[in-house]
Amino acid sequence: MNRFKPLSEPETHSDYILTNRYLLLILENHILNKPLETQVGLIMPPGLNYFPSRPHTNIKFYETILVHTKSVQFEHFTRDNSDEISYSKFRIQKVLTPVEWCSLNNSIQHSPFMYQQMIIAKDKPAVTINYKDYMDAWRNVLFYQEPSTKHSWYLTFLKSVKLPLPTWFLTDWWTKFGPSTDIFPATVLQAYEKSNLSLFQFMHQYSIPWILRWQYATHEVTKNNLGSFTYLSQDIYCKWWDKFNCVFITKPTAPPTPLKLSEFPSLSSSFKDVVTKPKSQVESSSIPKTASTSINPDIAQVILDQLKQMHDMQNKLNDRLEQVESKCSSSNRSVSNRSISDDNIYAISDTEL
Structure with missing residues (x-):
């Protein structure tokens, strides 16, 4: 399904940092003194690095x-014309929620954990799987390892990933395989601390890749009243990908230059100017030239549109004033020398305008 490609990219120079220690199980006494490889062979299923x-x-x-679910794009690379994979890319496109899983299989009325027949490979018969298998695919697929090579993963989120993601993905997969801020270069760490984003949001927003590698290890732990015991773990290490162009993250963005006051048209706030009946049409000469020559054309157009709206509103206000004056005259009340108060203006509803 995915052709193997020769490895052309050199190893990065950043150091791996331990980011998680995934506990497998406590070792029994009869295998404690055996070599690590033998311990793994006695515990893990043949050919697998997970249960x-x-x-x-x-x-x-x-x-x-x-x-098949278009969740991840895989690419595998080999070295020295070998069949063993040395380096793989893991580009995350999306993470299906339980509802999306049901919709994908045309079984929205069923539980995502009911088994469904699905053809996941054109040349293979349909298989019976459920959403639990999909979750296990995320949890287990990265535990690939060739016996004679130190396999590593290149991981990143593509822009197509839609948020929010399922809770299990963030609390399980991201906690296990996600990077740590310890891998960040100083400039990226500074940008992250200023961003007010979570680590996941930061990595997702800028599609920042990280390199992951894991290995088996044993660790002795002493507990009060329980003595000491040794457990087998999968230690997960991450590091920064040195080829990543982080200029667009670390480069400070200059704030937009504020427009000068003189660049805006001079509009009087006098109530007399508002209620004075304007000319029937907006004359182009009445618009300050600075609105079209000294500022951005888009801003100038917005100002022109606002001026036209103001003139239209003035026309409607004056029409309304004439109606009010006419009614007052018919009631034998003199309004010739009377000015209209602010309360009367605010009493004109939007519907009437």
């Missing part, structure tokens, strides 16, 4: 699910 929730679910099965 499958159902039989016959290998890495290829999980990768096919993520490719």
Whole structure:
């Protein structure tokens, strides 16, 4: 499904930093003194680096699910004409919610955890899977490892990823495989601290990639009243991808230059000017030239539109005033020398205007 490509990109120079330690299980006494490779062989299923929730679910099965649902783009690279994968790319396109999973399988009325027949490969028969298998695909597919190579992953979020993501993805997958701010260069760390974003939001917004690698390890822990015990873990390491162009993140953005007061048209706030009946049409000569020559054309157009709206409103106000004066005259009340108060103006409703 995904052709293997020769590895042409050199290793990055940043150092790997331990970001998570995933506990597998406590080791029994009879295997404590054996080599790590032997311990792993006695504990983990053959050919797998995870405990499958159902039989016959290998890495290829999980990768096919993520490719079929258009959740992840995979690319695999080999080195020295070898068949063993040395480096892989993991571009995240989307993460399906339970509702989207049901909709994808035309079973919106059913639970996402009911098994459904799905054809995930054109040359293979349909398989029976559910949303739990989709979640397991995210959790397990990155635990790929060739026996004789130190495999690493290039991970990043594409702009197509829609938010918000399912809670399990953030609390499980992101907590396990997400990077730490410790991998950031100083300039990126400074930009992150000023952004007021969470680490996930920051990585998603700028599609920042990170490099991931993992390995088996054993750790001894001492607990009061319980003694000491040793457990097998998968230690996950991340580092910064040195080729990432972070200029657009770290480059300070200059604030827009505020417009000078003289660049705006001179509009009187006098109530007399508002109620004075204007000319029937807006004359182009009445608009200050600075509105079209000294400022942005888009802003000038907005000012022109606002001036026209003001003139239209003045016409409507004066028409309304004439109606009020006419009614007052018919009631034998003199209004010839009377000015209209602010209360009367505010009493004119938007509907009447």
